[in-house]
Every structure is written in structure tokens, then in C-alpha cells.
Amino acid sequence: MEPEVTPAAAAWRIAADVAIYRLRKREMGNLATSLTLALALRLGFADVAARALFGVALNVFVYLVNDCFDVGIDLRAPGRDSARTRFLAKHIRVGWAVSAAMALGLCVFGALHSSGLLLAALVNVAVIVAYSGALKHRPGADLVAMGAWGVSMAMVGYPLDRATGWRYAALLGLLSVVTEAVQVIRDEPSDRAAGVRTTAVVWGARTTSRLAKVTMLAAALYAATSLHPVGLVLVLGVFVPLRGDRITRSWDLLRALFGLTWLVLLGLLRLR
Secondary structure (H helix, E strand, O other): OOOOOOHHHHHHHHHHHHHHHHHHOOOOHHHHHHHHHHHHOOOOHHHHHHHHHHHHHHHHHHHHHHHHHHHHHHHHOOOOOOHHHHHHHHOHHHHHHHHHHHHHHHHHHHHHHOHHHHHHHHHHHHHHHHHHHOHHHOOOHHHHHHHHHHHHHHHHHOOOOOHHHHHHHHHHHHHHHHHHHHHHHHOHHHHHHHOOOOHHHHHOHHHHHHHHHHHHHHHHHHHHHHOOHHHHHHHHHHHOOOOHHHHHHHHHHHHHHHHHHHHHHHHHHHHO
16 A cells, blocks of 8 residues: 655656656657757757756656556556556546646746747647547557657757758657657557557558658658758668567667767757
8 A cells, every 4th residue: 555645745756757767768868859959059058958947847748748648558558557657547636737737837938938938838738638638549640740749849949930940850850750650669569458559550560660761761861951961871770670579679779870860960050
């Protein structure tokens, strides 16, 4: 039996659990991409610091909303039950209250900072609710939604009037489609057992893998033609196997390729 906790203590634990769990799974990489973009665009120190604080809170919010929607599925899915999930299930009303408070706080912070961060807050609230509540259970739509999410999270890193920021965000949108495809392939056995109708569950791992590779090719061509020719190196991701027992290693290889290419592209941008 877990001891009773106050709503305030439950709220802090839920938020901390989300942050720690996602960091351990290395799923907050968008924060690094947004902030490195801000630095490459030569935004001021105070501006970057404010965007970093906003980005941390935004990440906790979007993953908390996803966990609140999925708590029942996670409890039923083989291998996903944990003390963290059970605690959230027991205090789900607190979880939703924290989500609502964070959404409001992000909108207020964004409005006080700039129209860009306000728009980032509003778009991310809409995208994550739509994705977690419905689109992640619809094949194809789950990938498109994560592409939109990749762009909306990148908005943390640049003002709305910076066209260069939008061009780099578009690349992140394409790469987010790829990473979502890899994740649903990796999670296909547990998602199938839990009755979650992702692209990989409904269309199969083979088709999802092909979609990911076509998107990687599109990302490479886009980066090479719109950002810098060195972006063509992303085509190497097409040769990474995306099925079978090597999927976890492939996931790490792709993230390394995407991350290094991103840093090189930003370094070249900074030198202009």
C-alpha cells in the first residue's frame, strides 16, 4: 500500500516522474535542437534563457498530456506497467489538473515574451491533445501529427519573423516523421497487445519502414537544396535497417546521424 499523499505532493511527483522518465529514454532532444537553433540565429542571452525555460516546461507538459491519455493503455500493455504509471493512474485527476495549469502557464509566459512563444504554446496544446487523444490511434495520421509537432516544438528556437528559422524547422518536421515511424515499429508488439492502432500495427512494420525511408530521402534532398549541400548526408539513414531485433540500435544510429547533421548545418549557418 502506498501512503496517502497530498494533491500538491502528487503534482510535484507526477511532473518529476514525467521529466525523469523521458530524459532516461532520451526523448527530449527537441529542446537541444531548438536551443542550438536559437544560438545559431544569434539570439541574445536573455532571450535564449527565456526560451530554454519555456522549452523545458513545454516538454514536461506535452509528455504529461500524452501519459494522462495513455495511462489505461500503459497499465494493460505488457512490459509497461510501473510504479510511475500506477501512481499517475491513482492520481489521474491531479495529472489532468497539472496539465491544465501548465497549459495556462505556458500561454501566459508566451504572451509576456513574444507572439512567437504564445503561438508555440497554443499550437503545441492543440497538436498534443489531438495526437494523444485520437491521431496516434489512426495509421498515417500519427506520423503526420508528429511531423507537425516537430515544427511546433522547433518554434521555441526562433522569432516568427525569421525565415531561416522556419526553413530549419521544416527539416525537423520531416525528421520527426521518421523518428515517430521508428518508434511505432519499435513499440509494435506492445501496441498491438494493448489494442493501439498505430501505423506499424495496422499497415505493418515493412510498410512503415518504407515510409520512414522515403521521408528520410525527402529530408536529405530538402536539406541539401534549401539549407546546405552537406545535408545530403542524411541519405545515409536510408541504409539503416528498421525492422527486427536491431531496431533499438538503429534508433540510436539514426538519432546520432540526425543530431550530428543538425549541428553541422547550424555551424555552417553560424559562420555565414
